[in-house]
Amino acid sequence: xxxxxxxxxxxxxxxxxxxxxxxxxxxxxxxxxxxxxxxxxxxxxxxxxxxxxxxxxxxxxxxxxxxxxxxxxxxxxxxxxxxxxxxxxxxxxxxxxxxxxxxxxxxxxxxxxxxxxxxxxxxxxxxxxxxxxxxxxxxxxxxxxxxxxxxxxxxxxxxxxxxxxxxxxxxxxxxxxxxxxxxxxxxxxxxxxxxxxxxxxxxxxxxxxxxxxxxxxxxxxxxxxxxxxxxxxxxxxxxxxxxxxxxxxxxxxxxxxxxxxxxxxxxxxxxxxxxxxxxxxxxxxxxxxxxxxxxxxxxxxxxxxxxxxxxxxxxxxxxxxxxxxxxxxxxxxxxxxxxxxxxxxxxxxxxxxxxxxxxxxxxxxxxxxxxxxxxxxxxxxxxxxxxxxxxxxxxxxxxxxxxxxxxxxxxxxxxxxxxxxxxxxxxxxxxxxxxxxxxxxxxxxxxxxxxxxxxxxxxxxxxxxxxxxxxxxxxxxxxxxxxxxxxxxxxxxxxxxxxxxxxxxxxxxxxxxxxxxxxxxxxxxxxxxxxxxxxxxx
Numbered sequence: 001x002x003x004x005x006x007x008x009x010x011x012x013x014x015x016x017x018x019x020x021x022x023x024x025x026x027x028x029x030x031x032x033x034x035x036x037x038x039x040x041x042x043x044x045x046x047x048x049x050x051x052x053x054x055x056x057x058x059x060x061x062x063x064x065x066x067x068x069x070x071x072x073x074x075x076x077x078x079x080x081x082x083x084x085x086x087x088x089x090x091x092x093x094x095x096x097x098x099x100x101x102x103x104x105x106x107x108x109x110x111x112x113x114x115x116x117x118x119x120x121x122x123x124x125x126x127x128x129x130x131x132x133x134x135x136x137x138x139x140x141x142x143x144x145x146x147x148x149x150x151x152x153x154x155x156x157x158x159x160x161x162x163x164x165x166x167x168x169x170x171x172x173x174x175x176x177x178x179x180x181x182x183x184x185x186x187x188x189x190x191x192x193x194x195x196x197x198x199x200x201x202x203x204x205x206x207x208x209x210x211x212x213x214x215x216x217x218x219x220x221x222x223x224x225x226x227x228x229x230x231x232x233x234x235x236x237x238x239x240x241x242x243x244x245x246x247x248x249x250x251x252x253x254x255x256x257x258x259x260x261x262x263x264x265x266x267x268x269x270x271x272x273x274x275x276x277x278x279x280x281x282x283x284x285x286x287x288x289x290x291x292x293x294x295x296x297x298x299x300x301x302x303x304x305x306x307x308x309x310x311x312x313x314x315x316x317x318x319x320x321x322x323x324x325x326x327x328x329x330x331x332x333x334x335x336x337x338x339x340x341x342x343x344x345x346x347x348x349x350x351x352x353x354x355x356x357x358x359x360x361x362x363x364x365x366x367x368x369x370x371x372x373x374x375x376x377x378x379x380x381x382x383x384x385x386x387x388x389x390x391x392x393x394x395x396x397x398x399x400x401x402x403x404x405x406x407x408x409x410x411x412x413x414x415x416x417x418x419x420x421x422x423x424x425x426x427x428x429x430x431x432x433x434x435x436x437x438x439x440x441x442x443x444x445x446x447x448x449x450x451x452x453x454x455x456x457x458x459x460x461x462x463x464x465x466x467x468x469x470x471x472x473x474x475x476x477x478x479x480x481x482x483x484x485x486x487x488x489x490x491x492x493x494x495x496x497x498x499x500x501x502x503x504x505x506x507x508x509x510x511x512x513x514x515x516x517x518x519x520x521x522x523x524x525x526x527x528x529x530x531x532x533x534x535x536x537x538x
Contacts, residue, residue, distance in 0.1 A: 029210050035150045038204040039143035040166045042106050045194050045201070046136040047167045049078065049113075051174030052190055053129075054311045055322050059187040061473055066122040068472040069242070072436045073126045075308065076237055076429045081133025082140075083425035084230045087278055090141035091221065098145035099211040105138030106205060110198025117188035140421055146209060173333060175311070179326025225270055225278035232263035233426065240433040248441075279419065291522035292403035293423045295356065298516035299396045300427025301434065302367055302509040306389070308432050309439065309502045310370070316474025317375055317495045331383040335390030336397070343395035352403050355395040356520035362392030364513035371506035375495050392513075396520075400424075403523045435505040442501035443472050450493045456486065467494075474498045 028034060053060075053074060061071045093101040112131040119125045181189040239256035246253050271277040284290045314325035346355045366389035373382065404420040447468050451459065459467060467477040476494040478487045 028208050031208065032151045034204075034208045035146055035210070038201065038208045039102065039139075039146055041197065041201040041204065042102065042109075042139050043143050044166055044170045045109060045113075045197055046082075046139050047170035048174050048177065049132060049136070049194070051307065052178040053078070053174075054307055055175045055178035055326055056182050056187040056190045057308075058312055058315045058473065059182050059322070060122075060125065062475075063187065064120075064122045064125065067469055068436070068440060070122045070126070071473065072308075072432050074122075074129055075304070075432045077126050077130040078133040078136075079304075079425045079429035079432070080233055080237060081130045082137050083422045083429060084226070084233060085134050085137035086140060086422045086425065087419065088221070088226055089137040090145070092138070093142045093145050097211045098142040098149070099205070099209045101138045102142035102146065102209065103202060103205050105135045105142060106198050106202050108135030109139065110195050110202075113191040113194035113198070116191040150210065175307075175329045176326040176333065179322035179324070182322035184323075222271075222274050222276060222278040225267060225274060228263050228267035228270060229278065232260045232267060233429075235260035235263065237429055237433045240430075240437050243437055283419070286407045287522055288524045289404055289407040291519050292400055292407070293419060295360075295396065295516055295519045295523065296400050296404075296420060296423035297427035297430070298512050298519065299360065299363070299393065299400075300424045301431035302363055302513045302516070303389075303393055304428035304431040306367060306370060306431075306435070306506060306509050308435065309505055310386075312474040313373065313499070313502055317498060328379060328382060329386060331387035332390040335387045336394050339391050339394030340398050343398045347395065347399045351525045352399040352523050353521060356399050356403070356523055357517050359392045359395035360513050360516040360520050362388055363396075364392075364510045364517065366392055367506050367510035367513055371503040371510065373503070373506075374499060399523075403525075407524070431509070435508060438505045438508050439501040440472055442504045443497055444468050446500055447471055447493075447497050450497050454489050454493050456489055456493065470494070471497050472501070 057071050057074060060066060060074065064070075066074075089101065089105075109132055112128045112135060116125055116128040116132070119128060178190055181187075181193065235256045239253050239260065242256075243250075243253045268281060271279060271281050284293075310329070311325060314320045314328055315322065320328065343355055343359070366385050369385035369388065373385070400420055400423075404423075448459075448464060451464075451467075470477040471494045474495070476487075476491040478490050482490070
């Protein structure tokens with residue numbers, strides 16, 4: 001039982017109970033540390049693509065003449081596909097084997113990446129980003145399942161810790177690598193690089209990974225549950241993204257929101273009736289577990305939503321190259337990498353409540369500071385706020401798995417692990433959508449007045465709509481042949497209006513982070529994982 005308990009506390013993303021400690025392995029196949037190395041390469045691709053594209057978004061938008069909503073969907077499509085498919089993917093691994101699902105995920109992710117690089121329209125980019133997310137979802141829980149089945153219990157926590165560091169470092173390093181590739185090669189190279197990496201991961205997987213299957217694998221799939229959750233999330237985010245165009249009082253906006261609410265309600269009802277539900281709702285009887293899930297969503301809204309605008313601010317307002325923008329984000333990424341192990345020590349000594357609440361307080365302060373950024377803000381001031389953001393995010397990233405998985409009954413630890421990852425992806429998608437809607441509304445409201453105050457030539461409604469679309473991504477709508485003096489005025493109005501929208505979005509993110517402080521106070525160290533099978537009823 002001791003070995004079983006240790007394994008379940010790590011929070012893998014598949015549902016079956018942990019297997020007994022594996023016997024020592026000779027040779028390459030099934031070697032624990034080589035298995036960790038092999039799965040880390042695959043997981044690194046998925047984590048990188050969550051943030052590396054942020055730095056490439058301005059180049060993609062310009063090259064493919066994409067709208068603001070199109071650019072949002074480059075991010076949203078990826079995160080939504082990941083979020084919806086993660087728990088299902090864990091169950092697929094339980095039934096058909098984690099090695100198989102991992103290798104299929106590698107092939108599909110690399111192929112979708114290559115297809116994006118070859119795409120010549122924004123629609124194709126979005127479609128293949130969704131496919132990237134679906135195949136990426138196969139990788140994440142399969143990697144955890146392989147580690148849990150391969151490592152002896154006494155070394156598993158260390159392996160999971162290293163796995164988490166790979167995800168953190170990849171997420172944090174995405175903007176730097178993206179900046180180098182976009183500036184010195186092309187935005188397509190951000191996706192093409194996944195092809196050779198995928199080939200390496202595939203070869204290593206065939207040679208090293210050993211097949212493991214859960215004894216109590218599911219015999220059916222909650223197809224209706226998957227469809228309902230997917231429809232609910234799609235309608236919600238679609239309504240948020242389209243609301244600035246349709247209007248918040250428009251019937252279409254509230255129709256999609258209404259459909260989303262109905263799908264969520266039917267999903268919750270169905271999950272109580274189906275024999276093998278996608279998400280056992282009994283998990284949410286645990287207040288700390290529910291608080292942990294909500295905390296992950298709120299944290300991701302603030303983080304990913306804020307990061308979306310910062311890349312446009314650095315490149316379009318400050319005129320930085322992609323590499324320079326990535327370098328300016330080093331304080332953020334560096335503090336996430338350095339702060340994660342320190343946060344782990346604090347959480348071990350103090351429990352999760354104080355570090356998580358403190359982390360969200362620092363995040364709220366950082367987002368408030370980012371709302372004060374202006375066109376002339378210097379690099380040092382930006383670096384302070386970026387560093388504080390990374391420092392605040394680190395304990396939430398580290399502590400979330402222990403809070404969510406540790407407060408779940410042992411036999412549902414896999415579902416809880418998938419839930420934690422899904423919460424972060426949903427939060428990232430909603431953050432981009434919600435804060436994007438805030439930004440778009442602010443720009444639409446302010447641009448006409450700012451344009452008139454600058455005594456610029458009046459615009460027709462169609463010209464104003466086109467100018468607003470450009471300003472939302474930090475671009476100055478200067479027509480060709482415009483005299484230098486007028487061009488300078490247009491650029492000033494565009495940047496000031498963009499910054500006013502970004503400031504409001506950051507203030508909303510700061511408010512979300514402040515609410516998350518209260519949610520963090522409801523968390524506690526998990527106890528159910530120690531209680532064995534008797535803890536099934538939360």
